[in-house]
Amino acid sequence: MTHPILHKVSDPLKQIAFIFFALSSLTASAQSMYWQQRITCEMEIDFDHIHHQYVGSQRLIYQNNSPDTLRRMFYHLYPNAFQKGSEMDAWRMRLPDGDSRIANGLYGIKPDEEGHLHIRTLTMNGEALQFVENRTILEVWLASPIPPGQSALFDMTFVGQVPKQTRRSGRFNAEGVDYSMSQWFPKICNYDQKGWHADPYILREFYGTWGDYDVIIHIDSSFTLGASGYLQNPQSVGHGYEDPSLPLTVPEGKQLTWHFIAPNVHDFVWAADPDYTHTRKVMQDGTEFHFFYLKTKDNEKAWASLPAYVDSALQFINVTYGQYPYRQYSIIQGGDGGMEYPMATLITGNRGLRSLVGVMAHELMHSWYQMILGTNESLYPWMDEGFTTYASSEVKSRLFPSNDPLFIHNGSYQGYFGLVRSGLEEPLTTHADFYLSEFSYGNSAYNKGCIFLHQLGYIIGKEALDRTLLQYYSTWQFKHPTPDDFIRIAENVSGQELDWYNELWVNTTRTIDYAIDTAWTSKEGVHVLLSQKGTFPMPIDLAIQSAENGVTRLTIPLDIQRGEKVIDRYFTPDIVAPDWPWAFETYELILPGKWTKNVEITIDPSQRLADIDRQNNRYFIEE
Numbered sequence: 001m002t003h004p005i006l007h008k009v010s011d012p013l014k015q016i017a018f019i020f021f022a023l024s025s026l027t028a029s030a031q032s033m034y035w036q037q038r039i040t041c042e043m044e045i046d047f048d049h050i051h052h053q054y055v056g057s058q059r060l061i062y063q064n065n066s067p068d069t070l071r072r073m074f075y076h077l078y079p080n081a082f083q084k085g086s087e088m089d090a091w092r093m094r095l096p097d098g099d100s101r102i103a104n105g106l107y108g109i110k111p112d113e114e115g116h117l118h119i120r121t122l123t124m125n126g127e128a129l130q131f132v133e134n135r136t137i138l139e140v141w142l143a144s145p146i147p148p149g150q151s152a153l154f155d156m157t158f159v160g161q162v163p164k165q166t167r168r169s170g171r172f173n174a175e176g177v178d179y180s181m182s183q184w185f186p187k188i189c190n191y192d193q194k195g196w197h198a199d200p201y202i203l204r205e206f207y208g209t210w211g212d213y214d215v216i217i218h219i220d221s222s223f224t225l226g227a228s229g230y231l232q233n234p235q236s237v238g239h240g241y242e243d244p245s246l247p248l249t250v251p252e253g254k255q256l257t258w259h260f261i262a263p264n265v266h267d268f269v270w271a272a273d274p275d276y277t278h279t280r281k282v283m284q285d286g287t288e289f290h291f292f293y294l295k296t297k298d299n300e301k302a303w304a305s306l307p308a309y310v311d312s313a314l315q316f317i318n319v320t321y322g323q324y325p326y327r328q329y330s331i332i333q334g335g336d337g338g339m340e341y342p343m344a345t346l347i348t349g350n351r352g353l354r355s356l357v358g359v360m361a362h363e364l365m366h367s368w369y370q371m372i373l374g375t376n377e378s379l380y381p382w383m384d385e386g387f388t389t390y391a392s393s394e395v396k397s398r399l400f401p402s403n404d405p406l407f408i409h410n411g412s413y414q415g416y417f418g419l420v421r422s423g424l425e426e427p428l429t430t431h432a433d434f435y436l437s438e439f440s441y442g443n444s445a446y447n448k449g450c451i452f453l454h455q456l457g458y459i460i461g462k463e464a465l466d467r468t469l470l471q472y473y474s475t476w477q478f479k480h481p482t483p484d485d486f487i488r489i490a491e492n493v494s495g496q497e498l499d500w501y502n503e504l505w506v507n508t509t510r511t512i513d514y515a516i517d518t519a520w521t522s523k524e525g526v527h528v529l530l531s532q533k534g535t536f537p538m539p540i541d542l543a544i545q546s547a548e549n550g551v552t553r554l555t556i557p558l559d560i561q562r563g564e565k566v567i568d569r570y571f572t573p574d575i576v577a578p579d580w581p582w583a584f585e586t587y588e589l590i591l592p593g594k595w596t597k598n599v600e601i602t603i604d605p606s607q608r609l610a611d612i613d614r615q616n617n618r619y620f621i622e623e
């Protein structure tokens, strides 16, 4: 933007108006500095189900919205990881607790069971490009640079082989699904404020460029496909997609052509099996859900009950975390466990109802935390896995009400405490690929990430946390938010300063431990002496209770909060005590009144504080 021209204003009212104008245009300028790349990706593939191979073409329009001139490009070639001796294989073997699905899967894999993705030709604006396949990354030298604000057209042809299913993608998964086609095509690496993210695939996380996908798949007519995106030709494929009130126009012959369009996504998945049962249900919010599963007498009841659970989950999610923005979502049996993709998930399907609903809730929640709020999962795995764990636990507690809604995250706390005790903890800033154990990665991303949110509710109040999540969604949807972007929203919503929380919870492995050293009663009231035994300062919720005086809820804000929570569904304070300056080790509090009977004092009755020693959080003053 151009600077406003400074000029003298004599009228004080005008001066105020001018300052206000200058401030608001500064804010607008800070927002307009954000940029992200954009693609249009058209692909067409011929799929050979006899040899599990495919040949394809890709036409990519790359819009360089960055302020930088691009001279190189990188693509992911994920399937090349599924080979003996791949970088993924090597790293899994080095981890003390490497995923057994990989170690066992790649051991002794035969050449025709490996995954492959190779580039045959690549041009930019019609000119042939120099490129090198470096295992799972394609390195490309551009014939001419792409200046800021310009776009370029890339035409590519490629060949692929679907690996024997080991992890996430592949053929013939453990439950007999023929093709789980995730991470199957040459996918442009994302370029953002931190530059290129050309991470080799060692099995962890993903990151992609926002764009519109248009995908045509030619495949044997026996297969039913589930995929990201909207099917464009339902009457000419049938397989449960057709409108029964219209005539089918399925062509004669062995091959069918499936045409999908997925607007504004950052990946594209599909799966295929000749034996899928395909059902549909339009939910109350208008979203059409597609279900694809291999029906057995053991799983059919659970799958038949699933749509009703999706419907009630969706109602809660839409109002709590933001409205689902696409018209369609597909729950597809495939893969191993559960994995999220745009407008779809691949999950294993031979489960009881509770397990099926549980995995659905988790993967569906990823539509918010990763598929719409497109964080860089590799850099901030806790922002997608942790936020998803938090939200899906909240969803599950609505679907299967437990007695105490506050303790639904207890599993995450226990996982985190176990991580602390193990001595294997690494900071949440660790790039997902570089965690030194699955144990450390899993507990950090899922559990410590979940606690980041639940504990933020302790600091700013549950209501402010809920508003923060909605504001985060509306501000950052279809973008690439970072931890700072999230914490700025929480600060704006709560009116508190929260940089210290982000700094210590995310960037360090410091731990929280507060204690009640002693307490007594006198003519003045109840005296409580608190101390900070840990290395991570936090505000303190304190309940002081006796039979005759009832409960008094106090909150002791930290000075660096520059504020305090006012309302909190789980602990609204009756009294805001004076600040605890964070560097002080101890704090003395006097609650005036006449206290004669037994008094019980409790730090953090709602148990959202990740206090690693809760033994010293209670104190009884006996009569």
Ligand SMILES: [Zn+2]
Pocket (backbone or CB within 6 Å): 362, 366, 384, 385, 388
């Ligand atoms: Zn997840």
